[in-house]
Amino acid sequence: MGNLSEIVKKCADNYQKDPTKMLDVIRDVQAELGQVADDAIAEIAKQMNVSSIDVEGVVTFYHFFSKEPVGKYSVYLNNSAVAVMKGCYDIAKEFEKEAGCKFGEVSSDGKIGLHYTADIGMNDQEPSAIINDVIFTNLTSDKVKAIVADMKSGKKIQDTVKEFGDGNNQNALIKAMVKNNIQKTGAVLLAPFEPGTALKKAVSMTPEAVIEEMKISSLRGRGGAGFPTGMKWDYTRQSAGDKKYIVCNGDEGEPGTFKDRVLFTERAEMLFEGMAIGGYAIGADEGLLYLRGEYMYLKQYLENVLETMRKAGTLGKNAGGKSGFNFDIKIQMGAGAYICGEESALIESAEGKRGEPRNRPPFPAQRGFMGKPTSVNNVESFCSAARIMLEGGAWFAKMGTAQSKGTKLLSVSGDCKKPGIYEVEFGTTVQTLLEECDGRTAQAVQVGGPSGVCIDKSKYGNRICFDDLATGGSVIVIGPDRDILEVVHNFMEFFEEESCGWCTPCRAGNQLLLHKLEKVMHGHGTESDLQEMEKWCVTVKSMSRCGLGQTSPNPIQSTLKNFRGLYEAKIQKGKDFVTEFDMAAAVKESCAAAGRKPDLGEH
Amino acid sequence: MSEIKFTIDGKECTARAGQTIVEAAKANRIYIPVLCHFEGLKPAGTCRICTVRVGGRFMAACTTPVAEGMNVENNTPAIEDMRKEIIEMLFVEGNHMCPTCEKSGNCELQALGYRYKMMVPRFPYLWPQRSVIADAPKIYLDRNRCVQCLRCVRDVITSDGKHVFGVTMRGGKTLISIDKELAAKLTEEEAVKAMNQCPVGCILRKEIGFKIPIGQRKYDTKPIGSEIEG
Numbered sequence: 073m074g075n076l077s078e079i080v081k082k083c084a085d086n087y088q089k090d091p092t093k094m095l096d097v098i099r100d101v102q103a104e105l106g107q108v109a110d111d112a113i114a115e116i117a118k119q120m121n122v123s124s125i126d127v128e129g130v131v132t133f134y135h136f137f138s139k140e141p142v143g144k145y146s147v148y149l150n151n152s153a154v155a156v157m158k159g160c161y162d163i164a165k166e167f168e169k170e171a172g173c174k175f176g177e178v179s180s181d182g183k184i185g186l187h188y189t190a191d192i193g194m195n196d197q198e199p200s201a202i203i204n205d206v207i208f209t210n211l212t213s214d215k216v217k218a219i220v221a222d223m224k225s226g227k228k229i230q231d232t233v234k235e236f237g238d239g240n241n242q243n244a245l246i247k248a249m250v251k252n253n254i255q256k257t258g259a260v261l262l263a264p265f266e267p268g269t270a271l272k273k274a275v276s277m278t279p280e281a282v283i284e285e286m287k288i289s290s291l292r293g294r295g296g297a298g299f300p301t302g303m304k305w306d307y308t309r310q311s312a313g314d315k316k317y318i319v320c321n322g323d324e325g326e327p328g329t330f331k332d333r334v335l336f337t338e339r340a341e342m343l344f345e346g347m348a349i350g351g352y353a354i355g356a357d358e359g360l361l362y363l364r365g366e367y368m369y370l371k372q373y374l375e376n377v378l379e380t381m382r383k384a385g386t387l388g389k390n391a392g393g394k395s396g397f398n399f400d401i402k403i404q405m406g407a408g409a410y411i412c413g414e415e416s417a418l419i420e421s422a423e424g425k426r427g428e429p430r431n432r433p434p435f436p437a438q439r440g441f442m443g444k445p446t447s448v449n450n451v452e453s454f455c456s457a458a459r460i461m462l463e464g465g466a467w468f469a470k471m472g473t474a475q476s477k478g479t480k481l482l483s484v485s486g487d488c489k490k491p492g493i494y495e496v497e498f499g500t501t502v503q504t505l506l507e508e509c510d511g512r513t514a515q516a517v518q519v520g521g522p523s524g525v526c527i528d529k530s531k532y533g534n535r536i537c538f539d540d541l542a543t544g545g546s547v548i549v550i551g552p553d554r555d556i557l558e559v560v561h562n563f564m565e566f567f568e569e570e571s572c573g574w575c576t577p578c579r580a581g582n583q584l585l586l587h588k589l590e591k592v593m594h595g596h597g598t599e600s601d602l603q604e605m606e607k608w609c610v611t612v613k614s615m616s617r618c619g620l621g622q623t624s625p626n627p628i629q630s631t632l633k634n635f636r637g638l639y640e641a642k643i644q645k646g647k648d649f650v651t652e653f654d655m656a657a658a659v660k661e662s663c664a665a666a667g668r669k670p671d672l673g674e675h
Numbered sequence: 676m677s678e679i680k681f682t683i684d685g686k687e688c689t690a691r692a693g694q695t696i697v698e699a700a701k702a703n704r705i706y707i708p709v710l711c712h713f714e715g716l717k718p719a720g721t722c723r724i725c726t727v728r729v730g731g732r733f734m735a736a737c738t739t740p741v742a743e744g745m746n747v748e749n750n751t752p753a754i755e756d757m758r759k760e761i762i763e764m765l766f767v768e769g770n771h772m773c774p775t776c777e778k779s780g781n782c783e784l785q786a787l788g789y790r791y792k793m794m795v796p797r798f799p800y801l802w803p804q805r806s807v808i809a810d811a812p813k814i815y816l817d818r819n820r821c822v823q824c825l826r827c828v829r830d831v832i833t834s835d836g837k838h839v840f841g842v843t844m845r846g847g848k849t850l851i852s853i854d855k856e857l858a859a860k861l862t863e864e865e866a867v868k869a870m871n872q873c874p875v876g877c878i879l880r881k882e883i884g885f886k887i888p889i890g891q892r893k894y895d896t897k898p899i900g901s902e903i904e905g
């Protein structure tokens with residue numbers, strides 16, 4: 073016990089026992105102890121002077137925290153839809169065989185823990201896994217054998233990575249096997265960027281003029297909702313507050329997106345300058361980057377970029393050379409929770425709590441991080457803002473469609489020959505994209521991730537933009553041999569698990585939708601099941617509190633609309649009712665105990 | 676404070692600035708069903724039964740402030756059926772055995788079930804495995820009955836600002852729990868308060884039970900909401 077309390081005390085002291093640093097404290101405790109069990113929870117509560125139930129609430133909320141041992145080496149294998157397409161379950165078997173334990177378990181010597189996790193932002197290089205913060209991509213049986221052998225011999229996990237990806241993935245502070253897979257560059261985001269220039273331009277203008285320029289550009293938020301960035305900054309600027317914050321949403325949790333990861337790797341200066349520009353515009357002196365836990369491997373590198381920018385005078389006192397503009401940026405790590413991409417949940421999480429969205433009003437622009445006016449923007453939005461400062465709002469607004477200006481980064485994955493990042497002008501059709509990524513045979517395309525829509529061939533002429541097919545960037549190509557219902561099922565399992573649990577329709581409704589889908593997939597459904605499912609989708613969407621619940625039925629709803637035949641092929645036509653009850657299975661155990669053969673006669 | 680004019684299902688109403696739709700409706704003698712809402716507590720908006728439609732958008736009436744000129748749709752067949760679905764979801768999501776429950780007759784979930792004429796939930800029972808917490812000295816938590824309203828989380832707080840109740844896990848596994856040390860220190864008054872504000876029979880004061888016989892309890896005689904509708 074003495075040892076435990078010393079370890080916890082040290083971790084808490086490292087963050088001055090600041091309760092808003094709860095996630096960091098828990099992460100460090102888990103790194104030391106391999107788990108955060110009840111005794112550690114009680115000790116953290118004591119050290120941080122909060123109730124133990126609040127600590128337990130946080131520990132059990134986040135995917136990467138665990139009350140049970142996670143293993144000295146904890147393998148988190150992605151099993152989201154595209155990973156499944158690329159064979160993650162074969163890889164799982166290989167891990168189980170080599171490690172000698174099942175997924176959800178830890179090997180008997182406590183060395184290796186095998187866990188599944190949702191999308192880790194590597195959809196263009198699946199199967200992939202995270203082991204103690206180190207990323208492993210394009211996994212094969214041979215690679216798994218080598219990795220497990222290294223883990224068994226006690227090697228440092230980083231030393232297991234021998235080949236590195238392209239660009240900054242080779243940087244001494246990253247050294248990851250991750251590839252950028254930049255397939256198409258555009259004028260805004262992936263064109264060359266000279267550090268220091270964008271902020272310099274911005275601070276030569278008044279904050280009002282910066283906001284005006286943003287409004288002229290018509291830039292809409294790239295995180296999914298598409299709210300005009302200039303307007304958001306204006307509201308936040310107008311909000312009364314002695315302190316304001318700029319927050320960058322780096323949670324990138326929507327399965328199938330990985331474009332922010334590439335921006336972090338290749339355009340970090342552009343991002344941080346974009347944040348400083350936002351800070352200048354709204355009158356903030358502090359920026360916060362909330363980085364998803366999965367991207368821990370980028371943290372050291374990003375911290376170093378910040379340090380270099382401070383030394384160059386771009387950040388810190390008189391940032392960008394503007395006297396009196398003191399602006400700096402901190403990084404807050406997440407711990408695995410899709411809902412933390414929702415801006416108010418992100419703020420809760422950044423304050424060290426469970427990532428539960430807030431009720432609105434008030435909006436973050438009125439009362440956000442630490443109760444102060446806050447502008448939360450996506451990584452790509454900030455990078456676009458930096459370019460807009462350099463090239464002007466009018467230049468930007470020349471690209472795109474009537475309602476969607478500029479370019480968009482698309483993360484393309486699934487059944488195509490050239491998965492990766494495409495910077496396209498808004499208005500590009502799905503068909504054009506399918507040709508560029510060589511996914512012409514697609515029977516369906518999932519645009520906007522699980523919360524988006526699944527479209528069939530008849531809609532490949534539709535355009536990617538807010539006025540037609542809106543997307544935060546995720547495009548998943550589904551080839552001709554795939555079972556679309558399996559994909560739908562994977563997405564529904566994802567939402568069911570990722571619901572924060574706050575409100576009834578999302579918490580219970582998604583479980584019920586999942587059950588119903590399974591009933592139909594197992595051949596026990598009838599036409600009325602399809603109708604009920606349709607109705608329940610509407611209820612969950614209408615009654616849920618936040619964007620997660622309001623979109624979670626989309627996988628079912630959009631496929632019921634666009635691929636109804638798939639459902640109809642599974643149901644028992646012309647029947648009003650089919651029992652789900654399986655008599656043989658129900659009596660199997662008792663018959664075995666009694667040594668009898670089941671007499672199923674008539675029932 | 677200035678007076679606000681708005682309508683609920685076409686009926687002209689007035690409200691004070693700062694009131695939520697639920698509060699304003701009540702002042703105008705219109706019942707909007709609530710479950711997680713508890714007077715005096717900061718609204719949480721967890722149950723969503725109070726969902727109304729304003730300008731084509733759905734919102735929780737307990738967390739949304741009224742605004743001048745608002746036209747609130749409350750009692751429409753579509754909204755009422757979705758509310759009924761929420762009630763049914765709460766029934767299948769937990770394990771509710773009304774006949775053996777100390778709260779029967781005083782239970783707001785049960786009362787809503789009656790008001791909405793729920794016969795059998797349209798959803799399959801999920802039969803979750805939830806353990807009870809029986810080792811706190813004064814209170815007993817039967818989490819099978821919890822509807823996650825968070826009233827206890829919001830209100831039972833120690834003098835130095837610590838939560839006695841809290842939420843653990845997420846998604847379908849979300850579960851209310853307690854800080855055992857703090858729960859052991861609850862005063863008689865606090866324990867009774869925790870029990871009384873629980874809308875269902877999840878939090879019970881130990882050693883007292885069935886003080887008022889079933890049949891003579893709050894909702895045995897009058898349906899929930901009738902106190903507002905008059």
Ligand SMILES: Cc1cc2nc3c(=O)[nH]c(=O)nc-3n(C[C@H](O)[C@H](O)[C@H](O)COP(=O)(O)O)c2cc1C
Nearest residue numbers: 293294295321323324325413414415449450453619
């Ligand atoms: C469930 C959910 C997940 C989200 N995930 C992200 C995310 O990973 N990244 C992001 O930028 N926005 C995400 N959003 C949108 C944010 O709430 C918010 O609108 C966005 O960060 C604002 O930035 P923008 O205006 O630049 O798009 C998510 C929203 C919801 C409802």
Ligand code: SF4
Nearest residue numbers: 572574575578618621
């Ligand atoms: S909709 Fe889902 S994720 Fe959003 S608050 Fe409700 S339970 Fe949480």
